[in-house]
Amino acid sequence: MNAAPALIGYAAAIGFLSPRVMLRSAWPHRAPALAAATWQALAASFSISVALAAYHLATPTEHLHAGVMGILHSCGVALGAVGSHAPTTADRLAVALPVAVALALAAGFAFQVVRARRARSRHRAVLDMVGRRSHRLDAIVVEHTAAAAYCLPGRHPRIVVSGGAVRLLSPEQLDAVLEHERAHVAGRHHLALAAVEAFSMVFLRVPLARHAREQTALLLEMIADDRALRRHSRDVLASAMYEMAAARAPRGAFAMGGDSALVRLQRVLGPRRGTHPALRGSVAAAAITVPLLPLLVTCPLGIV
Amino acid sequence: MRRLGELEAEIMDRLWKWGRPATVREVVDDINTHRPIAYTTVMTVANILFNKGWLQRSKQGRAWLYTPVRSREAYSAALMEDALGTSEDRPAALAHFVEKMSDEEVAALRKALRNTGGRSRT
Numbered sequence: 001m002n003a004a005p006a007l008i009g010y011a012a013a014i015g016f017l018s019p020r021v022m023l024r025s026a027w028p029h030r031a032p033a034l035a036a037a038t039w040q041a042l043a044a045s046f047s048i049s050v051a052l053a054a055y056h057l058a059t060p061t062e063h064l065h066a067g068v069m070g071i072l073h074s075c076g077v078a079l080g081a082v083g084s085h086a087p088t089t090a091d092r093l094a095v096a097l098p099v100a101v102a103l104a105l106a107a108g109f110a111f112q113v114v115r116a117r118r119a120r121s122r123h124r125a126v127l128d129m130v131g132r133r134s135h136r137l138d139a140i141v142v143e144h145t146a147a148a149a150y151c152l153p154g155r156h157p158r159i160v161v162s163g164g165a166v167r168l169l170s171p172e173q174l175d176a177v178l179e180h181e182r183a184h185v186a187g188r189h190h191l192a193l194a195a196v197e198a199f200s201m202v203f204l205r206v207p208l209a210r211h212a213r214e215q216t217a218l219l220l221e222m223i224a225d226d227r228a229l230r231r232h233s234r235d236v237l238a239s240a241m242y243e244m245a246a247a248r249a250p251r252g253a254f255a256m257g258g259d260s261a262l263v264r265l266q267r268v269l270g271p272r273r274g275t276h277p278a279l280r281g282s283v284a285a286a287a288i289t290v291p292l293l294p295l296l297v298t299c300p301l302g303i304v
Numbered sequence: 305m306r307r308l309g310e311l312e313a314e315i316m317d318r319l320w321k322w323g324r325p326a327t328v329r330e331v332v333d334d335i336n337t338h339r340p341i342a343y344t345t346v347m348t349v350a351n352i353l354f355n356k357g358w359l360q361r362s363k364q365g366r367a368w369l370y371t372p373v374r375s376r377e378a379y380s381a382a383l384m385e386d387a388l389g390t391s392e393d394r395p396a397a398l399a400h401f402v403e404k405m406s407d408e409e410v411a412a413l414r415k416a417l418r419n420t421g422g423r424s425r426t
Contacts, residue, residue: 130379144384149401184399245402261402
């Protein structure tokens with residue numbers, strides 16, 4: 001029996017249904033790091049099932065004369081070792097399609113990382129010339145009236161704050177903002193973002209791709225908020241968020257950030273509810289299992 | 305050992321502060337009030353800055369007079385433009401503290417802050 005229908009069904013479930021389940025659940029915002037990892041796991045699982053489905057579609061009748069070699073073949077092991085016949089077009093396609101999926105994802109990730117790195121190093125070259133290093137803030141201050149705080153992650157990270165923001169915020173608020181930015185740098189959040197960006201480039205129309213990208217960006221902000229909350233009160237962080245947003249809002253302009261700041265602010269101010277360890281444990285277990293599932297679908301006998 | 309970039313920034317810093325064309329000798333003398341530095345080092349770095357497009361120069365007698373091509377404020381403004389502008393273009397490059405928002409969204413933020421803030425203080 002060919003595993004292609006099962007794999008396609010599984011990919012459809014992960015690609016179309018799993019984002020709905022994730023968006024309806026309450027736990028992701030309480031455990032943002034776990035939720036971000038789960039989105040990545042779902043993306044990986046989807047990619048693997050699509051690659052395997054492509055392989056099986058290209059070799060539709062191959063496994064009917066099964067036997068042990070057939071099972072191995074169906075698992076993708078012993079490629080080309082089966083049979084003595086010369087490789088056919090279908091055989092070549094069977095290898096080429098999954099490899100193409102893997103290559104597209106790898107190339108997408110590399111593209112995102114390189115593009116972002118280039119933009120950062122251009123920015124950093126000017127920043128290092130124009131900005132003033134503040135040892136007190138452990139950040140670079142750029143003299144400008146606009147209130148801004150951001151970071152350049154990567155191997156030569158910079159935390160940047162504008163003079164406008166320094167004057168706008170109290171010292172405690174400022175430190176909460178900078179702590180938030182340090183969390184982005186320390187957590188290498190740009191790589192997690194590049195991974196989901198690459199995924200959504202390759203699987204443009206799949207709901208999972210769009211939601212994984214949007215939610216990962218929001219969850220990374222929440223992770224950084226939580227880090228700031230370790231050293232500062234909720235009121236300090238929330239009021240800093242409001243001050244910065246209010247100072248930046250242009251009159252009559254269209255919304256660009258969406259309501260993510262509002263979601264974050266409500267979360268920061270709302271009751272601090274953690275997640276039950278049992279829930280965390282089962283989600284973590286599911287996140288680890290989910291990328292392996294398509295392999296189990298493909299070769300159920302292989303593991304017995 | 306100071307990095308080349310730091311010396312570049314030091315030279316630019318002085319020229320921006322003085323706000324007038326200056327020779328390498330003037331820059332060297334000013335840096336020498338804090339620490340010793342060789343004339344040739346500063347001359348080399350000023351030449352690099354010229355080639356990178358940060359400085360322009362004109363001949364006065366046998367020495368070059370250096371001036372910043374653009375003001376510090378102009379660079380800062382361009383920098384902020386780059387950082388705060390539409391980030392759709394380079395998602396993973398700069399991580400903002402908050403995205404740009406509309407007046408309505410800011411009003412919603414203020415409301416949320418006032419509501420929960422009031423509750424937590426009672």
